[in-house]
Amino acid sequence: MSSTGLTTNGNIATGAASLADSTDFAADPASSTFFAADLKKYGDLKNMLESNKDQLKLEAMKRIIGMIAKGKDASELFPSVVKNVVSKNIEIKKLVYAYLIRYAEEQQDLALLSISTFQRALKDPNQLIRANALRVLSSIRVPVIVPIMMLAIRDCSSDMSPYVRKSAALAIPKLYSLDDEQKEQLVEVIDKLLGDKTTLVIGSAVCAFDEVCPERDDLIHKNYRRLCQILMDIEEWGQVSIINTLTRYARTQFADPNGGEEGEEKNGGEKFYEDDDEDVKPVSKKPIVDNDLRLLLRSVKPLLQSRNSAVVMAVIQLYVHVAPRTEMTANIKPMIRLLRSHREIQSVVLSNIATLAAKPEQKALLVPHLKAFFVRSSDPTHIKLQKLEILTNLASEGTIGIILREFQAYISSSDRELIASTIQAIGRCAMTISEVTETCLNGLVNLLSNRDDNVVGESVCVIRKLLQLNPTAHKDIIKHLAKLVETVQVPMAKASILWLIGEYCEQVPTIAPDVLRLAVKTFPKEENIVKLQILNLAAKLLTVNPQQTSLLAVYAFNLAKYDVNYDIRDRSRFLKALVMPGHIGSGDDGIDGSTFSSMAHQILMATKPAPVLESRFKERMEFQMGTLSHFLNIRTSGYQDLPDFPPESLPSSVRDVALPPEPERKQSPTKTNRILSPSKTKKADKFYSDEEQSEEEEDEDEDTDEEDEEDSDESNTDESEEEGPDEEGDQKKQSGKVQKVNGKPKQGKDDEQDESGEDETSESEEDDETSDEESSMSEDEKKKVDTKPKVSIATAPKPAVDTNSPNPVKKVPEKTVPTQKVPEKQRESSKVQAVDLLLDFDGDMSSSAPLMSAMQPLSHPASSSSGKSQSTTTVTLPPVYVPTKSYEVLSASSNGGFGVSYRYPRRPFMFSGKMVAIEFMFDNTSDQTFSNIRVVRKKLPGRVEAQDFHEIGTLEGGKVAHATMGVDFADTTQSISIVVGHGDYEYEVTLKPRMGELLRPIAMSRSEFDKNKSSLSGLNENQSSVDVPVKLQTEAGLTNAVLEVANVAPIAVKDETADVESSKTLRFAGQTLSSGSPVMVTTVLRGSKASVIVNCEKAMVGSLVLQEIKDFLAKFR
Amino acid sequence: MIHSFFILNSSGDVFMEKHWKSVIHRSICDYFFEAQKKHRNLEEIPPVIHTPHHYLISVHRSNLFFIGVVTKECPPLYVIEILHRIVDIFEDYFGDSKETTIKEHFVVVYQLLDEILDNGYPLATESNILKELIRPPTFLRNLQNTVTGSSNVASTLPTGQLSNVPWRRLGVKYTNNEAYFDVIEEVDAIIDKSGGVVSAEIQGYIDSVMKLSGVPDLQLSFMNARIFDDVSFHPCVRFKRWESDRLLSFIPPDGHFRLMSYHIGTSSLVPIPIFIRHNIHFKQGTSGKVDITVGQKQTMGRPVEDVKIDIPLPKSCINCSLTPNQGKFSYDSVTRIGVWDVGRIDPQKLPNIRGTVQFSSTSNSPEANPVLGVHFKVEQVAMSGLRVNRLDVIGEKYKPFKGVKYQTKAGLFQVRT
Secondary structure, three states: OOOOOOOOOHHHHOHHHHHHHOOOHHHOOOOOOHHHOOHHHHHHHHHHHHOOOHHHHHHHHHHHHHHHHHOOOOHHHHHHHHHHHHOOOHHHHHHHHHHHHHHOOOOHHHHHOOHHHHHHHOOOOOHHHHHHHHHHHHHOOOHHHHHHHHHHHHHHHOOOOHHHHHHHHHHHHHHHHHOHHHHHHHHHHHHHHHOOOOHHHHHHHHHHHHHHOOOOHHHHHOOHHHHHHHHHHOOHHHHHHHHHHHHHHHHHHOOOOOOOOOOHHHHHHHHHHHOOOOOOHHHHHOOOOOHHHHHHHHHHHHHHHEOOHHHHHHHHHHHHHHOOHHHHHHHHHHHHHHOOOOHHHHHHHHHHHHHHHHOHHHHHHHHHHHHHHOOOOOOOHHHHHHHHHHHHHHOOOOOHHHHHHHHHHHHOOOOHHHHHHHHHHHHHHHHHOHHHHHHHHHHHHHHOOOOOHHHHHHHHHHHHHHHOOOOHHHHHHHHHHHHHOOOOOOHHHHHHHHHHHHHOOOOOOOHHHHHHHHHHHOHHHOOHHHHHHHHHHHHHHHHHOHHHHHHHHHHHHHHHHOOOOHHHHHHHHHHHHHHOHHHOOOOOOOOOHHHHHHHHHHHHHOOOOOOOOOOOOHHHHHOOOOOHHHHHOOOOOOOOOOOOOOOOOOOHHHHOOOOOOOOOOOOOOOOOOOOOOHHHHHHHHOOOOOOHHHHHHHHHHHHHHHHHHHHHHOOOOHHHHHHOOOHHHHHHHHOOOOOOOOOHHHHHHHHHHHHHHHHHHHHHHHHHHHHHHHHOOOHHHHHHHHHHHHHHOOOOOOOOOOOOOOOHHHHOOHHHHHHHHHHHHHHHHHHHHHHHHHHHHHHHHHHHOHHHHHHHHHOOOOOHHHHHHHHHHOEEOOOOOOOOOEEEEEOOOOOOOEEEEEEOOOOEOOOOOOOEEEEEEEEEOOOOOEEEEEEEEEEOOOOOEEEOOOOEEEEOOOOEEEEEEEEEOOOOOOOEEEEEEEOOEEEEEEEOOOHHHHEEEEEOOHHHHHHHHHHOOHHHEEEEEEEOOHHHOOHHHHHHHHHHHOOOEEOOOOOOOOOHHHHOEEEEEEEEOOOOOEEEEEEEEEOOEEEEEEEEOOHHHHHHHHHHHHHHHHOOO | OEEEEEEEEOOOOEEEEEEOOOOOOHHHHHHHHHHHHHOOOHHHOOOEEEOOOOEEEEEEEOOEEEEEEEOOOOOHHHHHHHHHHHHHHHHHHHOOOOHHHHHHOHHHHHHHHHHHEEOOEEOOOOHHHHHHHEOOOOHHHHHHHHHHOOOOEOOOOOHHHHOOOOOOOOOOOOOOOEEEEEEEEEEEEEEOOOOOEEEEEEEEEEEEEEEOOOOOEEEEEEOOHHHOOEEEEOOOEOHHHHHHHOEEEEOOOOEEEEEEEEEEOOOOOOOOOEEEEEEEEEOOOOEEEEEEEEEEOOOOOOOOEEEEEEEEOOOOEEEEEEEEOOOEEEEEOOOOEEEEEEEOOOOOOOOEEEEEEEEOOOOOOOOOOOEEEEEEEEEOOOOOOOOEEEEEEEOOOOOOEEEEEEEEEEEEEEEEO
């Protein structure tokens, strides 16, 4: 934070002092003596690094970092430094990290020595250490470790700490720049991170998206509305990236809100509408703004008040490029505000304003702020010129008076460049506004008597251009100019006068020859540009008035013939041949020079079009505003043009987000007939709708989500709620009273939350350790676990790839799976070896460096067995309760009588234990017979696998057929889409699983349950208090409710003591299908309230199950 | 985004470099020096310089150039804003960002840069978070570290990083709870030859110093909140609240920060607290005449203090002898700027300066009249008439000591002659 603006001015004055100090390196403690830098001194540093005193090491590292900062080469010390990567002192460690990032690229082999340390740090219970390890690991630009980086990113992207996930998002562009073949996998990770719930992660995820796959609009679709809604709460840098991404997105998705009347740059669009019938046209004129676009525009608007100029500019360019033109009004003031900022910001903002000012439709908005662009003598020149440009563009009949008065002031300034530009600006005003042409011209003529040569010169040039508009009316001005030919010194001005006289010599027949006489006199001394014009003048006069001028002309041509400049010699030869054919021996070569010379008059004296003076900023319009390309007016590398609007908005349904199907809407158990058509269901599911009334609801949703996330790993949630998207609602409630409210009640609440927050973090840290131990079985062991099933089930669908698997490249060649299976496996194994090699350093290191082995016992021993045993000994139970609710995916009424719905029969699926069985019901309400009902193709995200159902031969009218399909959702609720077909018809249906169905009930004793539960506390615990509807306020009622939602088994409570409270405690156990992680649900009923606790190793699973239970209970309300 | 970062001093030395991606050799700065040579004034150097493969984006602060090198298209304001933020953080840490200061704290600077950006993208720019990660060096702490062996680098994640109020850290405790607000207004104006106001605007800031325990939620309301043309806020201010009720509701950061800045310009008439009568004639030839009088106008009864007038004289000026009837006059023959330090204006006896200026006879180019730069200060008045109404603390039990100070000063105040 800047100190109170009062002090900032002082720094400039002290600059002189710092100049004097620049030489005294010796007085600088950090650099002292060591920067004499010879080998012996390095030896000293080496000794310090190898000592066993942290203080010495730290000192040495500080000096080395000092050297790096100065740009001195410290690569020689690499071996000594890299050893200290295991240091326990966090400061040394960080300095070593900094060193590694700088030199790893140059010393790749040695850098590999450090990798195992990072791998270990990635499992550290401290989130800062995990995040730092990932940051450094991904910053080491050594191609060999790409697989390790990929694995680390994947792991960290599902880390429990949002900070680590943010680091993962930041690491993605690094890996991508190192090896772009990883794109496909990175895109998967990006997709996951874009859906992250915490605002901390999203900004970085969008950065990664921009860097890696900006073309993948489909990834934005489902996140679009959420991005818009949380934009306010994201950190400022993330806001810039998101707004820029959404600008591009909006250009590809929505029709032009200006109805294609964008003027010059949108010519295509204009034609499109003009071709339409007359009666269509008025409709197209009215701006039609897509609801989603409206949402975007509305959510970015408050950001105009950001203190960050980049955010403000991003919003402005968004409005310029995608908003209806009429809505620009609000954007002008913030831009004017930015003009008071630092010089650099001012310069960029002005260049953008200049572009706006050059657009006729935006001009009017800027006019009220005209005074903001008045030039101050203290402005740097380039800013002065930019302001001048803007003023010129804003000149109109109404404003020209003020502007000309300003220009007058500038002409008397002492800045030459400004004066010259001002004169040109006056010329431009004179040309565009016919009312003032005369005034300007007179003013310019007055300037001809100015004492400054440059002023005179510039004025002459501008006058010349103006005169071309209407030469006959300004004979006397031409005469006036002719008088100047002797005195004016500026070459360009002199050339202009000569050209003017030549061009209009017929109007001043008496003066012209005399001007030529004067000009020829000084010919040898003139600049080239003047010489050329003298020749021009001579030639022109020769055709018009040969009697008086032939001698002079010949003299001029002769002088030119011997000029040093070949251009002038050429010109003289050419003109001579044209106007004096007799002097050259023609006829020999068959070309008769006289043909040309007879036309000479027409050639030379043809009327020339008047020049058009245009804004320098006009051409910049092709660039997106606020970009580097726009500022520099060149195409920078990596610049992409904004896509044109599509002629029609693409369907907004792609942005609908299906929630995990809610258990809502009580349906009678036998009901398989449809109440809602698919489109309707979708609408109901739509998470972020535009309607105000639904906002309240959805805020609540968000709120609870946030709580789930944040309660567990954040220590101060109270403000988060204040700041969150629910603010509006909050305020509505409060606004009336708040001002008078005494702080007391709230205070109490705050304290409470603070404390609980702190407790929880400490808990979670402990817990991290335990879970870490579990997962830290040795890599070899892990590999065994992974590879075994792969070999045994050769024909069955591949089992889900364990995220811990050391081989992340596995899924790359997916399209060619069947043919390449064998080579792929070979490659896998070779990759595994490569990774092995790296991992082996672990052993090497520990044997060579005693320091490292000291680190290892921390996590290495096979402590995992205890954790493991649980899952191996579990007994799977048959489902306790089978819900009869079915979900319709295809309505028979709208699809020719072919209806599809599905339900979860909660049977184990026979092909694979990891798959959940889904029973499809195909309904034929038509009177035809459908044949060959089958799965045509399926679109599966990520690691999801599916086993098709058997084809159904025929389905007669009015009958219902059943088929069961197995899907391994890999413990996620990603929706899959399947194309189901009969005959030649194909229908795409989307299945969105519910987490509760992806479980299987298991038997567990009370003691086991308690043990597991206590080991899965902290982050793995999701807790929430819910209102229980009256009819479920019994034990049985609540049990049924839980079982309806989740496929778990209740745990018998026999050994209960007389505790009244606990008699209302219900426990359920299950495990996830895919990974077999135990899931424990506990409900404690207290009157009309119940607290539901879900414990699961996978935090995501836990929170989803909890959410589903909550939703189920909520719908009774 | 930002590939590399260099700090250059005005004598053409690259004395600090940091790379977030692969190393770009410091010779890239030669392009910058080339541009520097083209422009006599350091302020004239364009903020973005384009080289064949890189783009150098620079900011000029405390007589140093801070350069960010980018290789690809990116919003220039983004980079400029980051660079300024970096310098702000330096100033926050070390008190200033002069060359000697940076050199003195090379390692901390390097560590800071490592934390501020990752891979060239901003990671943590809130100084509260950074201060938890890397504690600012103080003499006392250095001493303590050498004795106890503890370090300045934190081993746990700063609490702010994960919270929705990243600007505030937890566990703030003060024995005296205080909240101060400085309302500072700068008057920007251009006055023409005849004394008419060409343009006048007010640029205002509310800078705050917060020494409040716990997590207080503050509400600040104004007597006349409608006068603002345009406002911008620290991220802590809840914008919706401002839109609906025109009051500032926020959980403040700890310590110094700029709560809000505002702009009052086109819509209302800005009172000018000072007037200047001048009579300046630079004639062709050898001498010119200068006569300037200063007086005060609408100041709501407060004296105008610290008045200073810059008189930039033409290049051909060889001597300048002006005598004031109040204050001091000094003339710098290198920059050719005469400064008249008036002090406080006494309405009874208006300060005046007069005398002659000699020009060298060799230069025949005539001289334009100078544009006077004016500085002044009026304490305890906000020229726009802005008043803070009240400050309420919600969420904490204590009653803090509250203070509001007003000040008006000259911003870019110029008088054309």
